[in-house]
Amino acid sequence: MQIKELQDIASQVRRDIVRMVHGCKSGHPGGSLGCTDILTALYFQQMKISNRKGKGGYLSFKMEGHDEDLFFLSNGHISPLFYSVLARRGYFGVEELATFRKINSRLQGHPTTHEGLPGIRVASGSLGQGLSVAIGAALGKRLDGDPRTVYVLMGDGEQQEGQIWEAAQFAPHHKVDNLIAIIDLNYQQIDGPTEKVMANRDLKAKYKAFGWNVMEIKEGNNMEACIAGLRKAKRLTGKGQPVLILLHTEMGAGVDYMMGTHKWHGSAPNDEQLAKALDQLPLTFGDY
Amino acid sequence: MKKYTYTESKDTRSGFGDAMTELGQSHPNVVALCADLIGSLKLDNFIKNHPERFFQTGIAEANMVGIAAGLSISGKVPYATTFANFGSGRVYDQIRQSVAYSDKNVKIAVSHAGITLGEDGATHQILEDLAMMRAMPNMVVINPCDYNQTKAATKAVADYHGPVYLRFGRPVVPVFTGADQKFEIGKAWMVNEGTDVTLIATGHLVWEAIQAGEKLEELGISAEIINIHTIKPLDTAAILKSIKKTGCVVTCEEHQANGGLGDAVAQFLSENRPTPQEYIAVNDSFGESGTPDQLMEKYGLKAANIVAAAQKVISRKK
Numbered sequence: 001m002q003i004k005e006l007q008d009i010a011s012q013v014r015r016d017i018v019r020m021v022h023g024c025k026s027g028h029p030g031g032s033l034g035c036t037d038i039l040t041a042l043y044f045q046q047m048k049i050s051n052r053k054g055k056g057g058y059l060s061f062k063m064e065g066h067d068e069d070l071f072f073l074s075n076g077h078i079s080p081l082f083y084s085v086l087a088r089r090g091y092f093g094v095e096e097l098a099t100f101r102k103i104n105s106r107l108q109g110h111p112t113t114h115e116g117l118p119g120i121r122v123a124s125g126s127l128g129q130g131l132s133v134a135i136g137a138a139l140g141k142r143l144d145g146d147p148r149t150v151y152v153l154m155g156d157g158e159q160q161e162g163q164i165w166e167a168a169q170f171a172p173h174h175k176v177d178n179l180i181a182i183i184d185l186n187y188q189q190i191d192g193p194t195e196k197v198m199a200n201r202d203l204k205a206k207y208k209a210f211g212w213n214v215m216e217i218k219e220g221n222n223m224e225a226c227i228a229g230l231r232k233a234k235r236l237t238g239k240g241q242p243v244l245i246l247l248h249t250e251m252g253a254g255v256d257y258m259m260g261t262h263k264w265h266g267s268a269p270n271d272e273q274l275a276k277a278l279d280q281l282p283l284t285f286g287d288y
Numbered sequence: 289m290k291k292y293t294y295t296e297s298k299d300t301r302s303g304f305g306d307a308m309t310e311l312g313q314s315h316p317n318v319v320a321l322c323a324d325l326i327g328s329l330k331l332d333n334f335i336k337n338h339p340e341r342f343f344q345t346g347i348a349e350a351n352m353v354g355i356a357a358g359l360s361i362s363g364k365v366p367y368a369t370t371f372a373n374f375g376s377g378r379v380y381d382q383i384r385q386s387v388a389y390s391d392k393n394v395k396i397a398v399s400h401a402g403i404t405l406g407e408d409g410a411t412h413q414i415l416e417d418l419a420m421m422r423a424m425p426n427m428v429v430i431n432p433c434d435y436n437q438t439k440a441a442t443k444a445v446a447d448y449h450g451p452v453y454l455r456f457g458r459p460v461v462p463v464f465t466g467a468d469q470k471f472e473i474g475k476a477w478m479v480n481e482g483t484d485v486t487l488i489a490t491g492h493l494v495w496e497a498i499q500a501g502e503k504l505e506e507l508g509i510s511a512e513i514i515n516i517h518t519i520k521p522l523d524t525a526a527i528l529k530s531i532k533k534t535g536c537v538v539t540c541e542e543h544q545a546n547g548g549l550g551d552a553v554a555q556f557l558s559e560n561r562p563t564p565q566e567y568i569a570v571n572d573s574f575g576e577s578g579t580p581d582q583l584m585e586k587y588g589l590k591a592a593n594i595v596a597a598a599q600k601v602i603s604r605k606k
Contacts, residue, residue: 064362129350129382132386133357135354139355170346
């Protein structure tokens with residue numbers, strides 16, 4: 001896929017995100033916008049996903065995902081992004097995005113398998129659990145002789161959870177090298193700047209010391225940089241170490257007034273703010 | 289009173305370990321995880337026979353539960369093992385989100401439950417796990433009574449798709465149920481038919497209930513004894529049938545009175561057939577160090593306590 005086309009998808013996904021959050025007057029736009037480029041790059045370029053179609057012409061989703069790359073979202077609060085990418089990729093209809101966080105919806109506040117939404121393999125929202133689940137899925141692929149890769153996205157605030165470090169210790173010890181973990185480094189969390197709330201200090205040095213192969217994507221909101229970084233990460237798999245990408249992003253990327261602050265971590269725009277956001281995000285594939 | 293005898297005593301955790309050895313052969317998708325307690329969980333043979341299907345997580349139970357959830361995605365049937373204390377409260381949220389809410393086919397298989405863990409003391413003697421796991425939607429909760437039943441339960445849950453909390457213990461206890469018995473999840477086992485009082489017991493206390501039944505018989509009281517190995521889903525039909533006959537009940541468990549088997553029975557009966565009930569359980573207290581037998585006695589979980597409770601509850605019948 002051409003870079004321009006991926007950028008167009010990302011623009012549409014960003015429109016979905018602000019519209020979904022506006023539609024239910026809740027949710028987490030900041031981190032969703034910040035990770036839009038990497039998730040678009042993963043689902044529309046990097047990951048091998050079965051294109052077999054099932055009911056209604058949507059992608060036929062198989063929980064086990066044999067011979068597919070798998071993605072896990074550990075920081076489940078950026079669910080608007082996840083749902084939009086899954087819908088735009090063809091797992092379900094984009095019109096369903098309008099039900100986000102509303103009663104009787106499959107699009108719960110945080111992602112879940114419980115309502116049977118295709119594309120989701122585990123619930124997340126209570127932080128710190130996704131890396132462990134991804135490691136388990138990677139071990140499953142190893143047992144099955146399945147050569148595909150498992151991806152997991154985490155937040156940087158989430159690195160404060162203890163379970164992350166249990167998992168970080170496990171993966172190199174067991175040489176889980178079909179795993180690419182990504183940390184969204186936007187240096188923001190609900191209560192303020194991460195360095196002020198609870199400094200993560202040098203995550204690169206920490207993960208290296210734990211035995212990971214650590215690389216960076218310095219421009220995490222640049223599609224070309226995301227694609228190049230993911231390609232590089234893929235080349236680092238299969239070498240006896242898990243791979244970590246430190247993804248530098250801007251919370252709220254694409255909407256000027258949401259950038260550079262933690263204020264939009266978990267709040268929704270009003271009508272006027274929505275219009276202002278949409279003005280900055282070109283309509284490319286049609287709103288839901 | 290039906291006669292129960294035993295020729296040997298064994299720990300229930302050995303029933304688990306021996307079942308895992310068999311599952312290793314019969315079920316290629318069964319995998320095991322352990323948080324630095326291989327010997328206690330009797331996993332040595334499984335690991336020796338299938339090293340690639342075992343994952344040592346070190347002392348990191350939260351990660352173990354998450355990895356088990358991940359392994360189940362590819363169709364594996366993971367048994368995540370540790371002490372009951374570290375496989376319940378310590379990892380409640382991991383089990384809740386990554387396993388139960390996510391409907392993952394993970395078996396939380398835990399040993400050293402209750403005060404019969406003994407000398408290690410209250411830090412390790414979980415007496416709240418049945419309550420926690422009962423409260424969790426989508427969770428099956430099993431607490432078998434001896435070596436043979438634990439072995440049968442361990443094998444049975446491999447063929448059930450969904451999260452299971454399987455709880456067993458450390459000490460050797462009489463083996464009085466049949467080898468190669470059929471284990472049906474959620475189906476109570478009628479230990480003895482009687483008419484005056486129903487004794488509903490789970491885990492190690494089933495044997496105490498049997499001994500109590502024999503003593504009650506000497507006193508001219510006919511006790512019906514039911515082994516509830518599956519606390520959730522509860523075999524309410526078997527309980528109701530018995531209560532209609534006896535009109536009173538003593539529930540027996542190595543667990544807090546709050547939220548365990550007794551409360552499960554009381555919840556059902558209060559809505560369907562209010563019945564005088566006495567609890568044999570730990571009364572809102574932590575345990576302590578001691579031998580299993582000393583602790584059972586001090587905390588009132590012995591056959592003699594069941595006998596006294598039975599007499600009391602019979603006197604409460606109108």
